Amino acid sequence: MTDLMTGAARQMHFLSQRQRVVAQNIANSETPGFKAQDVTAPDFADVLGSSGTTRIAAPRVAATAGMVALGARTGVNPGVVTDPDTFETKPDGNTVTLEDQLLKMGQIQADFAAVTTIYRKQQALLQTALGKHGG
Numbered sequence: 001m002t003d004l005m006t007g008a009a010r011q012m013h014f015l016s017q018r019q020r021v022v023a024q025n026i027a028n029s030e031t032p033g034f035k036a037q038d039v040t041a042p043d044f045a046d047v048l049g050s051s052g053t054t055r056i057a058a059p060r061v062a063a064t065a066g067m068v069a070l071g072a073r074t075g076v077n078p079g080v081v082t083d084p085d086t087f088e089t090k091p092d093g094n095t096v097t098l099e100d101q102l103l104k105m106g107q108i109q110a111d112f113a114a115v116t117t118i119y120r121k122q123q124a125l126l127q128t129a130l131g132k133h134g135g
Contacts, residue, residue, distance in 0.1 A: 008119045014042050014079075015115070019108050021080055025096050026105075032092035036083035036101070 018039040028034040086095040 004118070004122050008115050008122070010042055011115045012112070014039065015108055015112050017079065019105070022101050022104050022108065025083070025101050026098065029094065029096040029098055029101070032094060034094045034096060036086050036096045037080050038083040038085070038104075040079045040081055 021037050021039050025034075025036045083095070085100065086097065087100075088097060089095050
């Protein structure tokens with residue numbers, strides 16, 4: 001699999017996970033105390049590191065026993081974090097704003113379309129290079 005195809009697969013996995021999290025946010029928009037979540041984007045350093053030339057390490061923080069005792073939660077879903085872009089909290093403690101979530105869903109849809117186009121173009125290029133004419 002080419003680096004482009006690997007990158008497209010990673011991006012599609014990220015987008016599907018993000019779409020699931022945003023859908024959960026929308027479903028819990030009226031749940032008291034629910035905190036909106038988002039998914040951290042894939043680290044570009046991983047792409048650079050896979051080429052074998054340069055490796056950049058991002059710090060990883062693991063919750064210690066003391067942090068858990070103070071109320072920190074250990075990640076059940078890696079990459080899923082409290083949404084840093086929340087600007088309002090309802091009186092019941094809920095931080096989900098439907099307008100923001102719908103904008104994110106639209107961006108996810110556009111990103112899916114872009115990655116799908118890249119994937120199709122790569123497949124067509126490979127077919128052309130192999131002398132196969134797709135219909």
